[in-house]
Amino acid sequence: MSHIQQTTDLPSTMRALAVVEPNDAITLSELSVPVPSPEGNELLIKVEYVGLNHVDANFAKQGFCKWHYPHVLGHDAVGVVVQANKGVFPGVGARVVWHASLGDQGVLSEYTTVPNYAVSVVPDNVSPADAATLPCSGMTALIALDKLQLSEGDSLFIDAGAGGVGQFAIQFAKQRGATVFTTASKHNHKLLKQLGADVVFDYKDPKLEDKIRRELGPQGFDAVLDCIGGDTTIRNVELMRFCGHIACLNELPKFEQELMFRRAPNIGIVSLGGAWLANSLCAQQKLSFMGNLLLDNAARGEIKLPQIHAVDFSAHAVSDALNKQLAGGFTGKQVVQVSG
Structure with a gap:
């Protein structure tokens, strides 16, 4: 009897956007890579939206000491759990948001894994695109x-x-x-x-x-x-x-x-990525607690969220968006629609 719960048959490969090496132009490549398998308390998530940040653009240009190349970019993601080990919460079908590990592969891919204790469940009255503006x-x-x-x-x-x-x-x-x-x-x-x-x-x-x-x-x-x-x-x-x-x-x-x-x-x-780089389980759980607080305020209308600028899930569009992120001069949040 299987101890893994999942929605439907999953593909073996997926699309992902990565830098082959750090570069000033932030030139990205679209890759076909294996869909990861969740281990232990990890969740496999079908990614819906990815929020872009200044730090994504900076590290795409400069690189980061913990990265292996090609490196998939992106840290802020919203998606639906499609596979989890039995008894792991939140279960299959839950929509979650999280800020991913700076040291590992990023979330600009059709699927990704994340430890269950670092995610926050998105309320029904907060849209997934809006939720993607919150983490970083x-x-x-x-x-x-x-x-x-x-x-x-x-x-x-x-x-x-x-x-x-x-x-x-x-x-x-x-x-x-x-x-x-x-x-x-x-x-x-x-x-x-x-x-x-x-x-x-x-x-x-x-x-x-x-x-x-x-x-x-x-x-x-x-x-x-x-x-x-x-x-x-x-x-x-x-x-x-x-x-x-x-x-x-x-x-x-x-x-x-x-x-x-x-x-x-x-x-x-202030080091948000330090929660992962320090390997601090307590700090990673705090990310989830902060996510819950942000979502609760958004759901009750107690905070206004940034204006969303939609970005296509393509190497060219995300490259342009990240260069725009560094150039500044715009107000709001760039959000990539991966699926959904």
Whole structure:
């Protein structure tokens, strides 16, 4: 008697989009590869939608030390469980969303496997395409806000508020009672005010720092979500109060010793991929918990999701989308429809 449950007969091979080697043009190849088999508590999932992220484009260009080539791209996926060992939850037929391991093959394929404890079941009133916008940006925002230890009434500065992380961070920071300041292009100011931002600055304004200080007063921000990195991180530390908190999404610049003594910042590094790279079962389960929180808020209409830009499941279309991801200048989330 079989201990494996599955929907129907499954194909032996599948389409997948991969980089044969890292390349500046982000040229992808379509491959035909074997459909994986789930082991232990893994689920075999028929992928419906994949959300694209800045990190996907960066690593497609630069490569990653843990990758084997050709490497299938993609980390944020939504799909339906089509095969699972008996007793493994969620079972066959469940629609799930998850953020996949940075170190393993990605999810831009017709089928993939994922440990059951890292997925979140998608409610019926959240569309699969909408669910695909949540993992990387939403989870990163939640981790960052936890590291910032926000209290009600704290002042929070979010760089690049119109990005995926910024949009979620604004909304969850307002839920926690913070006063939110952010930056964006002028055409996105109305959107960010609708999401709850109290003050929005034009990030291109040459007098940005002066205007921030005039609006905030002399005390400095209690907390900063640093989405850009580099010299911007140094500027953001200058804008903080003494012993404030900053959560950084990118590698740290070289700080002057005097600035570190004068501001004494509590610096937190946000690493969503670290849950997998550190082989931390607890952290991987937390991904599922954060997914549940994001889905619950979306299902109850308590957060607004980014506008979706549909992308075809082809090497050319995804390559163009990833280059667009790095170029910036668009607002919303690029989502690849793989099936469904």
